[in-house]
Amino acid sequence: MYTFEEIIGNEQMIKQIQKSIYKKHISHAYIIHGEAGTGKKLLANTIAKTMQCKKQGITPCNECTSCRTFDSKNHPDIFYVTAEKNKNSISIEDIRQQLIKNMEIKQYKYPYKIFIVDKADTMTIAAQNALLKTLEEPPYYGMIFLLANNVDKFLPTILSRCVVMKLRLVSTDKIEQYLFHHHFSEKENASVFAEYAQGSIGKAIEIATSETFSTMREDIIQKLLSLSKQNDDLSEALFMAKELEIYKQNQQFLDIMYLWYRDLFVYIKCNDEKYIIQKDQKKNIIAQSKKQNEADIIKKINAVWQAKQQLSVNSNFQLTMEVMLMKLKER
Ligand SMILES: [Zn+2]
Structure with missing residues (x-):
């Protein structure tokens, strides 16, 4: 209006x-x-x-x-x-x-x-x-x-x-309130999406109203869960690198990965679920925290971060994904 x-x-x-x-x-x-x-x-x-x-x-x-x-x-x-x-x-x-x-x-x-x-x-x-x-x-x-x-x-x-x-970025709290009033009936969803928006109200509205973002988030979380399975099969990581090709133009999937490991890290550190941002994934995060230790998670957070940096200077998408996913598979 x-x-x-x-x-x-x-x-x-x-x-x-x-x-x-x-x-x-x-x-x-x-x-x-x-x-x-x-x-x-x-x-x-x-x-x-x-x-x-x-x-x-x-x-x-x-x-x-x-x-x-x-x-x-x-x-x-x-x-x-x-x-x-x-x-x-x-x-x-x-x-x-x-x-x-x-x-x-x-x-x-x-x-x-x-x-x-x-x-x-x-x-x-x-x-x-x-x-x-x-x-x-x-x-x-x-x-x-x-x-x-x-x-x-x-x-x-x-x-x-x-x-x-x-114009300055907006605080996550304000974005959360906005999303709660305008787009979500549950506070938990508003807080997850506010976090992905990283201070941008435009991005918040875009992802909150986009079917594509929710579907992508589902898919990425499933992939991360699958990578954490106890086996040494690196071919899975290589195969996944090809599948990620569909998100080449929308690199928000890296933010989804980042937030996933952030929650896992904070939960392992504090052992308190109130610090988990992705409330809808609480069960999965708690289950994952039993399989991985702090040092593993730090390495994975770094791997996602590095991939994001690489893509921002236009590195080869496929290669960057392969390297990142193999690091995410490692333990
Ligand atoms: Zn008027």
Whole structure:
């Protein structure tokens, strides 16, 4: 629905923004940056919707024609700039055609003409330079939001002309509460999924609503249980490396493995089930703790960690999986 009340985390910043809206101290250009899933798009859209709302309050009314056209994704005075020519970067042509030229024409019927540029840190240097003039002398009705994971990609001249806002990751507790209120009827499930989200509310919503994630989690846990069987058959590990190929594009399976061994480690250390995060797997974790010792688990946690590092620098997927799974099989 896009209202400020729905945004989780970053409370101080949200208050500050609402205060500026109230006092009408609004800038023509903002950079909103933060890690993936921290809610950059949600924030930019919420500010845009509020600025265009006919009630002119500090949050959208959700009832006026502006709010309603926004919700139906047809707002005539809010534009989304995307990479069209080359999918990986926003070119000078994209900026000229979609933003600069369009900005020259006055708004259609609402107070502002607002441009939201997602992945603005992929703008080429030429594109950034082209944007400078508009940032310097924006028309009275113009507003630009540049969204970015990496703020260092912007030219200093761009940075100095924008109000820069950094979004931070949200605490696991807050994500858990959110998931419990919106997606799960059981607290235990909310806490497991909040842990996988690693501070990203976007990721939390994505995995909580995805059938694929739950199925993958089931599958990965079954595989880890099977690896722990008492035999020295390494071919099982090699075979499994092939099966993991289906998750090549979604490496969250490594987070699932990591959390699995984390729970096992903590349980072996403390011998207290209240510290187990994956409450739904309590029985399996307690059973596993009898078969493996602390040193084994540390090695396995390291193996998963190393695999994650390797894949982040684009190592060969198959080989990385083989090495990791053989270490997970070892005892
Ligand atoms: Zn409204």
